[in-house]
Amino acid sequence: MTRTALIEQIRSKKSFLCVGLDTDLSKIPAHLLETEDPIFEFNKAIIDATKDFCVAYKPNNAFYECYGVKGWESLQKTVDYIPENCFVIADAKRGDIGNTSKYYAQTFFETLGCDAVTVAPYMGEDSVTPFLEYPDKWVIVLALTSNAGALDFQFTTDAKGEELYKKVLKKTAQWGTPENTMFVVGATRAEGIGEVRKLVPDHFFLVPGVGAQGGSLEDVANYGWNDDCGLLVNSSRGIIYASNGIDFAQKARTEAQKIQLQMEHILKEKGFIG
Numbered sequence: 001m002t003r004t005a006l007i008e009q010i011r012s013k014k015s016f017l018c019v020g021l022d023t024d025l026s027k028i029p030a031h032l033l034e035t036e037d038p039i040f041e042f043n044k045a046i047i048d049a050t051k052d053f054c055v056a057y058k059p060n061n062a063f064y065e066c067y068g069v070k071g072w073e074s075l076q077k078t079v080d081y082i083p084e085n086c087f088v089i090a091d092a093k094r095g096d097i098g099n100t101s102k103y104y105a106q107t108f109f110e111t112l113g114c115d116a117v118t119v120a121p122y123m124g125e126d127s128v129t130p131f132l133e134y135p136d137k138w139v140i141v142l143a144l145t146s147n148a149g150a151l152d153f154q155f156t157t158d159a160k161g162e163e164l165y166k167k168v169l170k171k172t173a174q175w176g177t178p179e180n181t182m183f184v185v186g187a188t189r190a191e192g193i194g195e196v197r198k199l200v201p202d203h204f205f206l207v208p209g210v211g212a213q214g215g216s217l218e219d220v221a222n223y224g225w226n227d228d229c230g231l232l233v234n235s236s237r238g239i240i241y242a243s244n245g246i247d248f249a250q251k252a253r254t255e256a257q258k259i260q261l262q263m264e265h266i267l268k269e270k271g272f273i274g
């Protein structure tokens with residue numbers, strides 16, 4: 001999906017919500033466990049229930065790969081089921097020497113057919129550029145993550161006092177363009193989002209950490225907004241596990257709609273929609 005198409009979806013759905021498909025067999029309703037493919041049945045119901053309120057889905061590979069071939073089948077079926085007008089992010093956090101990254105890119109863009117893949121930039125330029133060779137596909141680089149461990153490396157400073165995450169941002173932003181590169185910035189680090197926005201004014205951010213991790217949507221919008229919205233805000237557990245009963249899809253729909261309404265309000269306040 002192109003950047004223009006993504007922006008059009010945000011305008012028409014009045015939403016910049018990404019629903020995270022972190023589908024955990026220990027959390028899904030018991031009645032689905034009796035079906036042939038519980039992960040896919042759960043995802044299908046969640047997608048049907050939430051597709052009016054979000055512009056993106058983000059299956060997290062860990063929850064699929066752990067089941068081997070069967071997990072990959074559930075993932076492929078899920079990606080195939082996601083409507084054409086939604087942006088699909090493989091949250092796989094890949095990145096390796098160039099000739100290996102090339103096959104990761106093939107896996108997520110050609111075989112699975114996703115629009116974007118999350119990448120850890122630690123191995124440098126040749127580990128990221130193979131993902132940038134696909135037209136209308138995206139690399140989403142980990143910049144400032146939402147977890148406690150972000151403090152271990154990302155905020156360490158050099159002799160001039162510059163944090164490592166800023167160095168990473170400045171460098172990785174040169175490898176691609178705002179048409180094919182996004183950055184992951186955690187919603188739990190609101191002020192950090194503002195810092196990242198200063199360094200990369202034009203790029204889209206994937207912002208996980210609202211909902212279960214406690215980040216605030218208002219803060220994300222205040223610190224991370226740009227003229228094209230520039231934000232995809234992810235919530236996984238807060239939406240998909242709103243209930244583990246027979247009403248799970250309906251409850252997920254209600255949660256997604258709540259966030260969409262907040263987003264609509266923000267989009268109006270910013271003058272992005274009428």
Ligand SMILES: O=C(O)c1cc(=O)[nH]c(=O)n1[C@@H]1O[C@H](COP(=O)(O)O)[C@@H](O)[C@H]1O
Pocket residue numbers: 020022060091118144145146147184185186208209210211212213234235236237238
């Ligand atoms: O790359 C990510 O998506 C990611 C980066 C980050 O810094 N923090 C983070 O939580 N995530 C992912 O975003 C999702 C958050 O899920 P919830 O906390 O359940 O909304 C999970 O799939 C995480 O792997």
